[in-house]
Amino acid sequence: MALLEVEDLTVRFYTEDGVVKATNNLSYRIEAGEHFGVVGESGAGKSVSSLAIMRLIEDPGVIESGEIRFKGQNLLELSAEEMRTIRGNEIAMIFQDAETALNPAYTVGEQIAEAVRHHMDLDDAAARDRAIEMLDSVGIPDAAERYSDYPHQFSGGMQQRAVIAMALSCDPDLIIADEPTTALDVTIEAQILELLEEVSETFDTAIQLITHDLGVVAEFCDRVMVMYAGHPVEIAAVDDLYYNPQHPYTVGLMSSIPRIGDTRDRLQTIPGRMPDLIENPPGCNFHPRCPYAEDVCARREPPLVNVETGDPADPINSDSQSAACLEHTGDLLEGLDYQVTVRGTDESTGDAASTDGGVSDE
Amino acid sequence: MSQQGTLHRPMGVSLMSSKEPLLRVEGLKKYYEAENDFLSQLLGRSKTVKAVDGVSLEIGEGETFGLVGESGCGKSTIGRTILQLEEPTAGSVYFRGQDITKLSSEELRNLRTEMQVIFQNPHSSLNPRLTVNDIIGEAFEIHDIGTESERDTRIKELLERVGLNASHANRYPHEFSGGQLQRIGIARALAVDPDFIVCDEPVSALDVSVQAQILNLLEDLQAEFGISYLFIAHDLSVVEHIADRIAVMYLGEIAEYGTPEELFTPPQHPYTEALLSAIPEADPRWDGNRIILEGTVPSPINPPSGCKFHTRCPKVIPPAGYALEQDEWRAILSLRTRIDNGNIPLDQFSGDIATAIREEYDIPDTIPADVDRILSEALEAVAVDDFERASSMLDKELETPCAVHNPAIRSTANGQVACHLFDDRYADGTVYPETTREAN
Ligand SMILES: Nc1ncnc2c1ncn2[C@@H]1O[C@H](COP(=O)(O)OP(=O)(O)OP(=O)(O)O)[C@@H](O)[C@H]1O
Ligand code: SF4
Ligand code: SF4
Ligand SMILES: [Mg+2]
Numbered sequence: 164m165a166l167l168e169v170e171d172l173t174v175r176f177y178t179e180d181g182v183v184k185a186t187n188n189l190s191y192r193i194e195a196g197e198h199f200g201v202v203g204e205s206g207a208g209k210s211v212s213s214l215a216i217m218r219l220i221e222d223p224g225v226i227e228s229g230e231i232r233f234k235g236q237n238l239l240e241l242s243a244e245e246m247r248t249i250r251g252n253e254i255a256m257i258f259q260d261a262e263t264a265l266n267p268a269y270t271v272g273e274q275i276a277e278a279v280r281h282h283m284d285l286d287d288a289a290a291r292d293r294a295i296e297m298l299d300s301v302g303i304p305d306a307a308e309r310y311s312d313y314p315h316q317f318s319g320g321m322q323q324r325a326v327i328a329m330a331l332s333c334d335p336d337l338i339i340a341d342e343p344t345t346a347l348d349v350t351i352e353a354q355i356l357e358l359l360e361e362v363s364e365t366f367d368t369a370i371q372l373i374t375h376d377l378g379v380v381a382e383f384c385d386r387v388m389v390m391y392a393g394h395p396v397e398i399a400a401v402d403d404l405y406y407n408p409q410h411p412y413t414v415g416l417m418s419s420i421p422r423i424g425d426t427r428d429r430l431q432t433i434p435g436r437m438p439d440l441i442e443n444p445p446g447c448n449f450h451p452r453c454p455y456a457e458d459v460c461a462r463r464e465p466p467l468v469n470v471e472t473g474d475p476a477d478p479i480n481s482d483s484q485s486a487a488c489l490e491h492t493g494d495l496l497e498g499l500d501y502q503v504t505v506r507g508t509d510e511s512t513g514d515a516a517s518t519d520g521g522v523s524d525e
Numbered sequence: 526m527s528q529q530g531t532l533h534r535p536m537g538v539s540l541m542s543s544k545e546p547l548l549r550v551e552g553l554k555k556y557y558e559a560e561n562d563f564l565s566q567l568l569g570r571s572k573t574v575k576a577v578d579g580v581s582l583e584i585g586e587g588e589t590f591g592l593v594g595e596s597g598c599g600k601s602t603i604g605r606t607i608l609q610l611e612e613p614t615a616g617s618v619y620f621r622g623q624d625i626t627k628l629s630s631e632e633l634r635n636l637r638t639e640m641q642v643i644f645q646n647p648h649s650s651l652n653p654r655l656t657v658n659d660i661i662g663e664a665f666e667i668h669d670i671g672t673e674s675e676r677d678t679r680i681k682e683l684l685e686r687v688g689l690n691a692s693h694a695n696r697y698p699h700e701f702s703g704g705q706l707q708r709i710g711i712a713r714a715l716a717v718d719p720d721f722i723v724c725d726e727p728v729s730a731l732d733v734s735v736q737a738q739i740l741n742l743l744e745d746l747q748a749e750f751g752i753s754y755l756f757i758a759h760d761l762s763v764v765e766h767i768a769d770r771i772a773v774m775y776l777g778e779i780a781e782y783g784t785p786e787e788l789f790t791p792p793q794h795p796y797t798e799a800l801l802s803a804i805p806e807a808d809p810r811w812d813g814n815r816i817i818l819e820g821t822v823p824s825p826i827n828p829p830s831g832c833k834f835h836t837r838c839p840k841v842i843p844p845a846g847y848a849l850e851q852d853e854w855r856a857i858l859s860l861r862t863r864i865d866n867g868n869i870p871l872d873q874f875s876g877d878i879a880t881a882i883r884e885e886y887d888i889p890d891t892i893p894a895d896v897d898r899i900l901s902e903a904l905e906a907v908a909v910d911d912f913e914r915a916s917s918m919l920d921k922e923l924e925t926p927c928a929v930h931n932p933a934i935r936s937t938a939n940g941q942v943a944c945h946l947f948d949d950r951y952a953d954g955t956v957y958p959e960t961t962r963e964a965n
Binding site for chain 1: 596733734761765767803807810815817820
């Protein structure tokens with residue numbers, strides 16, 4: 164049994180404009196201490212799936228079906244009270260916008276001490292000491308002094324550190340980090356990622372990292388789920404995802420990022436944009452943008468399958484690479500044909516590492 | 526202060542020589558008055574934010590000039606000041622040889638047909654109450670260009686050119702996605718057929734696949750119309766992709782500039798090196814060395830002396846005459862910066878204060894005895910709250926050229942760099958008196 168098992172999670176928002184199918188039959192698992200990445204474009208359903216784990220989906224949103232098993236227990240069956248305990252003590256969340264996660268009316272220290280008092284049953288003085296320790300451990304200089312600063316007196320990077328301190332105060336087993344470094348400069352991003360890395364190593368904390376940044380994923384994650392229009396389109400170990408992607412959307416993402424040292428004049432693009440989640444295209448959601456789309460793609464919805472065997476994927480019990488493209492169920496006439504070039508700026512070789520990601524039948 | 530050269534060319538002389546670049550910025554400064562409370566106003570202690578502190582650069586016809594740096598380093602201020610949306614505190618901006626900081630408002634308005642801008646956030650930079658037609662057509666109105674039907678035709682052409690549908694002209698901004706809005710912003714900038722466009726973070730709000738579409742569009746337009754861009758971004762890999770030359774900024778000054786190849790070939794300015802190494806590589810097999818800079822960018826209100834990067838530089842030059850390792854010196858210098866700023870909360874330390882301070886600020890216990898003696902003495906002064914004595918003691922005994930002189934931009938084998946490491950005179954850490962410096 165993994166630390167977290169999400170099975171067939173479906174979330175809908177009943178809005179005036181129509182029903183938003185934010186996540187559809189989402190299944191994945193996260194092991195203790197693992198770094199699991201969720202990538203995709205804006206509106207793909209990344210945040211909704213994380214909020215669902217925390218049971219923070221609000222009206223008009225509904226978790227329609229599925230199970231979210233944390234340490235074997237289905238979170239969707241817990242009472243609100245039990246869920247609060249889990250949220251406080253075992254699963255913590257870090258958001259992109261640290262400023263809104265902190266209450267501007269209280270000092271940063273007080274807010275952490277409050278969280279600590281709550282979880283560890285400490286008196287005021289002990290909670291204060293513990294909070295200072297936490298601030299210090301996330302690299303806030305002069306923690307004792309900064310304890311009494313208000314959030315606005317912290318820079319963006321320091322606010323994010325404070326939020327991490329707060330998340331850590333309960334010694335969680337799982338941290339869900341939604342774009343934790345997107346608002347930060349690269350030099351500060353590097354500091355925060357290093358901090359998260361350290362924390363997770365020291366306490367064996369699992370991290371679900373949601374991001375649109377393929378650099379951050381490559382650096383930080385062990386396994387990755389790619390989402391498109393509310394659907395998981397590929398789940399793979401990070402190395403396979405970059406060197407041997409099996410879904411045309413993943414391939415498109417990989418080739419549209421500018422890489423340092425890359426001499427291409429033009430970037431490859433994915434034409435068009437992601438559909439809104441109210442009116443998804445029929446068949447494969449990606450077909451209007453897919454360079455390999457065939458007639459069948461507009462008719463048949465590709466199931467997520469093991470790319471080796473073509474059998475239905477089992478992302479909870481198996482580590483196999485899986486993708487949702489009709490190529491892997493043998494339904495395409497022409498097949499896929501692409502090459503992926505991952506070029507590191509490793510001076511020692513300076514070579515382009517090139518992998519043939521083509522899966523077309525020769 | 527900046528020591529960048531300001532070669533004042535006499536005005537009115539050969540304004541359009543073939544050597545004259547499209548845009549030439551010289552010694553540009555933009556200072557803001559920081560918010561002052563009543564008391565400091567009363568005491569005449571107003572504070573100045575030095576957002577741009579002596580920047581010179583040139584942009585040629587059809588060229589893309591990239592400007593990178595962390596938030597708050599002055600990138601956007603340069604863009605706005607070049608466009609004369611803000612008045613420079615000092616320095617000149619020559620457009621086709623003419624100093625545009627001296628134009629009348631009438632002349633400035635005419636200049637807008639040659640210089641345009643595209644902003645980061647298309648949602649907030651396009652008026653939600655206007656149709657796309659009116660947004661793009663606004664410039665025709667202002668500059669009184671064309672007849673009604675000519676304008677309509679032109680707007681449709683522009684929309685098609687940036688990859689939108691001509692039939693979109695009557696829609697409102699809220700009906701478009703971020704990427705589409707950015708295309709509208711580009712069409713608006715193109716409307717007057719400009720020669721120069723400031724692109725201020727034009728793709729940072731966009732998803733990667735859309736970002737690639739917009740970058741390609743900007744490159745196509747440049748190839749077609751010969752437009753020059755000042756391309757401002759915090760994402761070094763985007764800038765590397767699109768720019769012909771790049772300037773790296775730190776705290777209002779240019780640290781280094783050159784072509785992308787020059788910039789990314791070592792040896793580099795230590796800040797460029799750190800910035801580059803911080804970019805997460807989209808390659809899980811990559812295992813390069815990451816340089817983690819300590820702390821954050823200091824406030825531009827009271828920037829560090831000498832080289833503004835010296836408070837964080839991982840290669841800061843050690844003082845002459847001591848056998849200090851780089852990490853030892855880095856730790857001591859950071860502590861010294863704290864002492865200079867009186868930034869050690871003494872009431873938080875207990876027991877032997879000097880020892881506690883060493884521990885709190887990670888001073889290695891390996892530092893050579895002669896340096897250690899100086900440090901001990903200084904910390905004793907700190908312990909009795911005499912920061913001034915501690916500070917002057919450290920400044921005198923352990924000085925580095927990096928904290929004294931602001932490095933001038935100098936040519937190297939790889940572009941131009943403002944760093945004493947590229948100046949042989951400072952190789953052994955000796956701090957030369959200002960007077961021996963070469964005139965620049
Ligand atoms: N409270 C809500 N009411 C209605 N629709 C919502 C609500 N929250 C999310 N949605 C919709 O659910 C879909 C998925 O949104 P989600 O926030 O998970 O995307 P995301 O992948 O996190 O995007 P981003 O990268 O922009 O953060 C979107 O279509 C969004 O508009
Ligand atoms: S199923 Fe068809 S449209 Fe969808 S990703 Fe595969 S080839 Fe493309
Ligand atoms: S001058 Fe000194 S502090 Fe500045 S970048 Fe060079 S080595 Fe670093
Ligand atoms: Mg989100």
